[in-house]
Amino acid sequence: MAAGSYLLYQLLHYDVEKLQVVVHCFGIKMYVFNKTTKIVTKYVGNKTSKSVLDGLWDCGMKGYIIYDVARKGTPPDTGFAPSSGWGMIVVSSPEVSNYDEWEKQLKASRIIMNCPDEMDVKAMCAWMNQNRQLAEEEADYWRKVEVGIDKVGPLLRYVFDQRKYKDRIDSCESVVNKMILRDTNYYSFLGTDKMCEGSHVSHKLVKVVRVRGEDDSELPYNALISSHLAELTLCKLAELMVPNDFILLVLAIEDDLLSKPLEKHSSFAFLGAAFVNAIIPKLTELKPEKMKMIRHISVR
Template identity: 50%
Template sequence: MSVPIYLEGHYESVYNARWHHVVEVPGGNGMGMEVREGKPPQPWTYKEVGRTLEKDDGAQQSGEAPPVLMVLTSDKAWPYTWKEVESLPYCYLNCEVERVWQIVEHYLNEWFSIHAETDLTPGQHLVIGTSGIGKSMNAGSYLLYQLLHYDVEKLPVVLYVIGNEAFLFEKTTKTVTKYMDGFSIERVFASLFLRGVNAYIIYDVVKGCRKPYQISTTRVWGMIVVTSPKEDNFDAWEKYRSPKRIIMNCPEKDDVKAMCVWMKRNEPTEQAGYWRNINGRMEGVGPILRYIFDENKYNGRIQSCKILLVN
């Protein structure tokens, strides 16, 4: 059994992540966009379509238009990259990422308002999307940020599980503790359950690591599994838990353009050229963030595609 590791300053870094947003403006060095500090004054709006939510472009109120993109900056990065050599401090939030949170928040609010009188649970959700579009880094990180800001008395603990590692965020003590093996993680779950603590789990499925059905959790906890469309990642858990599926769409062209504006915010004269380069890569592999912003990964992806076509 591994020894728990206390991560100093990581709770504050995530909880106090700084906001910026990118908006459309006339001109803007030819890009038509600019970066502004803080949260946008006019957020996106959504409407119910069947059993899910979709962005409602027709509901824009008078005044400033919604942003193209929002950015959260955590100085110590986000759990998704805490095991990596290169940390990524920026979490990119487009309307799809916000939509995922809006759905999760809806079930949380509903549960905490009436759960004492019903068997309603805070929600089991399954976020499915193409590999490399930002499900883990962006949607997973944003869910964590929002859950940490949720009412501490109602939801005092959030667990972020990625691969064989788990990060326990305790709001009352403002601490993060890292657990590194299955036995330790199971003991954390058991301890929280015996104490009667409400918790929410974000489970990021990683190739070659434990699947979500292999962990013991209670149905009275909320849980969201973030995964690629590969059914082996989630089919057993889905059959057992019957979660609500959330299909996460790929970023739009303007989302990626806004990311380029953000990345070159201190070099405005470089924005247009950088965007042309990234847009060219998108034409080759699609809006897959993992590849278009990394030249080596992009070239590797192109080569892999060529090999597949030859064979």
């Protein structure tokens, strides 16, 4: 999601009496939007940017900073924003090295932002095809998009572009095929709220979802990004992992992505008591339909 661009749009339309400056940073590049003069100025270099922000603060202007982490492991300096009267948000992937030190020092609140879901993609389809005359055409187009969602997830930049879509599938499948034994340790966080560390886990396969915890707290939840990639990833992990470890991993993950791995690896999965006890409450008994009694009458 283009979270930074969305925030920029909202802040530029915010009351100018309360917010005179909006700053959008990409690594060492900084764009200053002065809402009072309606002028945008570009600055390059962290020292220059810090000096400019201090100058705006000295003039009594209030502002908000959007800091997009441009490269992995390059969080903003903890003293980047003026000491008071200014707000700041760091926009990053789930890679903890992008923000952890800044978050700790400034005691910032973490916000988990979901990627688009199927309903978002369907709404985009409706908007893109609003001039189509036949309902059959719209339905056919949506069926093709649904196939893309199943393969790579509800990612707008891929499901609407056939070339990028094919490249994405090839890239994701390559990541799965190249997994080796030591990689399984890094995927043990699936189904938990632990954030990924380092570059061992591919964000092509895994997404972070916002869930509601106790006392209305927000928690991250690590999930596989699509049903197709879930099947490939879990089947590969099943081949590499110790059976008991794989069973525990399966128990922690959402049920709707497990059909294919269970089909391929159920021979050892059903030998674990914990696994069997976990799925018993979810089983539905299929009862035969009641047959109508037919009375035979013999006529003599």
